[in-house]
Amino acid sequence: MTDVNSTISRAEVCAAAIADAFAEDGEIFGSPMGTLPMLGVRLAKLTSNPELVISDGESLFLGGVPPLFAKGDVVEGFIPFRRVFDVVAYGKRHVMMGATQVDKHGNQNISAIGDFAQPQRQLLGSRGAPGNTVNNRTSYWVPKHSPRVFVEKVDIVSGVGPKAAKAAGPAAAKYNDIHRIVSNLGVFDMRGPDDTMRLLSVHPGVTVDDVVAATGFALHIEGDVPTTREPDSTELMIIRNVLDPKSIRDREVPPVEAAK
Amino acid sequence: MTRPRSKKMTIDEVVAQLSDGMTIGIGGWGPRRKPMALVRAILRSDLKDLTIVSWGGADVGLLAEAGKIKKLVYAFVTMDTVPLEPNFQAARQNRTIPEICEWDEGMFQTGLKAAAERLPFLPMRAGLGSDVLVNNPDLKLVASPYADENGDLEEFVAVPALKLDVALVHLNRADEHGNATYLGPDPYFDDLFAMAAEKTFVSCEQIIDTAGLTTDVPVQRVLLNRMMVAGVVETPNGAHFTNCVPDYERDEKFQKHYAASTKDPEAWAAFKERFLSGDEAAYQAAVQAFHAEQA
Numbered sequence: 001m002t003d004v005n006s007t008i009s010r011a012e013v014c015a016a017a018i019a020d021a022f023a024e025d026g027e028i029f030g031s032p033m034g035t036l037p038m039l040g041v042r043l044a045k046l047t048s049n050p051e052l053v054i055s056d057g058e059s060l061f062l063g064g065v066p067p068l069f070a071k072g073d074v075v076e077g078f079i080p081f082r083r084v085f086d087v088v089a090y091g092k093r094h095v096m097m098g099a100t101q102v103d104k105h106g107n108q109n110i111s112a113i114g115d116f117a118q119p120q121r122q123l124l125g126s127r128g129a130p131g132n133t134v135n136n137r138t139s140y141w142v143p144k145h146s147p148r149v150f151v152e153k154v155d156i157v158s159g160v161g162p163k164a165a166k167a168a169g170p171a172a173a174k175y176n177d178i179h180r181i182v183s184n185l186g187v188f189d190m191r192g193p194d195d196t197m198r199l200l201s202v203h204p205g206v207t208v209d210d211v212v213a214a215t216g217f218a219l220h221i222e223g224d225v226p227t228t229r230e231p232d233s234t235e236l237m238i239i240r241n242v243l244d245p246k247s248i249r250d251r252e253v254p255p256v257e258a259a260k
Numbered sequence: 261m262t263r264p265r266s267k268k269m270t271i272d273e274v275v276a277q278l279s280d281g282m283t284i285g286i287g288g289w290g291p292r293r294k295p296m297a298l299v300r301a302i303l304r305s306d307l308k309d310l311t312i313v314s315w316g317g318a319d320v321g322l323l324a325e326a327g328k329i330k331k332l333v334y335a336f337v338t339m340d341t342v343p344l345e346p347n348f349q350a351a352r353q354n355r356t357i358p359e360i361c362e363w364d365e366g367m368f369q370t371g372l373k374a375a376a377e378r379l380p381f382l383p384m385r386a387g388l389g390s391d392v393l394v395n396n397p398d399l400k401l402v403a404s405p406y407a408d409e410n411g412d413l414e415e416f417v418a419v420p421a422l423k424l425d426v427a428l429v430h431l432n433r434a435d436e437h438g439n440a441t442y443l444g445p446d447p448y449f450d451d452l453f454a455m456a457a458e459k460t461f462v463s464c465e466q467i468i469d470t471a472g473l474t475t476d477v478p479v480q481r482v483l484l485n486r487m488m489v490a491g492v493v494e495t496p497n498g499a500h501f502t503n504c505v506p507d508y509e510r511d512e513k514f515q516k517h518y519a520a521s522t523k524d525p526e527a528w529a530a531f532k533e534r535f536l537s538g539d540e541a542a543y544q545a546a547v548q549a550f551h552a553e554q555a
Contacts, residue, residue, distance in 0.1 A: 118352070126336070134388050159390070244281075
């Protein structure tokens, strides 16, 4: 068994912060893209939100909560891509996506860097981001917080932030809900003035100045910024011994030499 | 007993049905269950100026690299374990595809649905507020004729029908009449592609008799009905190097080799010479030899 009193890693703090983003969601489809989001969603299901509906990331709703990337658990439903689109429109879904760029107004870019007609760097394409952000709750996960990711204005708007949604009219704004942005440095929401990004907490060992320096726009910061909570012993046991015994999480967020 | 006609064809007979400038929908999803044997046959052909409609993987990368695409309609192009498809990336960055339509991935389904239902468009929220509307100036909005709970007449994206001349799809099993089953985790949208197209050609791992399609297989897995299908080709390992579960998983080793080969002109020329210069049988033999070397 892992010693739960050993140093809590940055990845473990991120997992708990992601789990917290799904804690109040109730009985909806928690839909993570990537390793840490999957860990956080499964942690939420085993702790704060047992009602959450999760999938194997392929086409099955899982009745149990298997370790990362494991198969063969109890199945409770069928969720092929066509039904994912149905649930997006139905709205009972919270997706946590990645983001190559996020801007001050919570717009996200996974399409391309540079000019759309001839990009400097073509990325995946906009995938489901345009539809997700005007239909269901959407959060973002950024494993490497830097001024290249957090930019004044994204090159291409894939995911729609609240200000752009309002500008596009009631059909776009009605269900737009950019809930949390979790990075390896802190936790954010979109409740700053004029729908801008607000710093909610900094992870243990990170200062507000660190976050400001790694962000390419002026973050909204209110008073004393709290420290992101550390996972408790139950959560650490679940992360280390149940969901991610191989420490896949450390590949996405390498352990930080504790500066505490 | 009279029976429906056989639609068995060869790969070359399918390609002979295609012509320059056609709009071709390619089924599957990213690096999953793609009709790669038919894509490879297009690479070998003289076809040009194609409009390709695909939730893209290496199908799009290969066709782009071969200069076959005049217009590309996509929402993403990825090989999953190699997230960015290098040939597609190069085509975008060098601007070698004249017309680019990047849509939201759900809009794609809506566009195919509109075509399948013979409607000019279907309304949808996806796209609103995003650069999908900026970068596709042809996309128009449509106002709801019904007021919502706030008295607003909401404006939606009028997703135009994605009408296809031809759909190419790959299924696990088919009969010679065009009924076909998927045995893997996800049907993807192959039935929608088929109904959005004037003509659909199905490649499959194995052609079996009709009764065999539902022997030990739930009838719900019969995705395509023969009325949607113009031709059936048996192409064992025909989705390679994408997956065709449960018949085979994605060929990760080969995919890595493909991706690595694109990084260097000489390596790419060697890749093409080795794998793409002959017919499908030659391709499959070359893949086997590749794995024998790796072992």
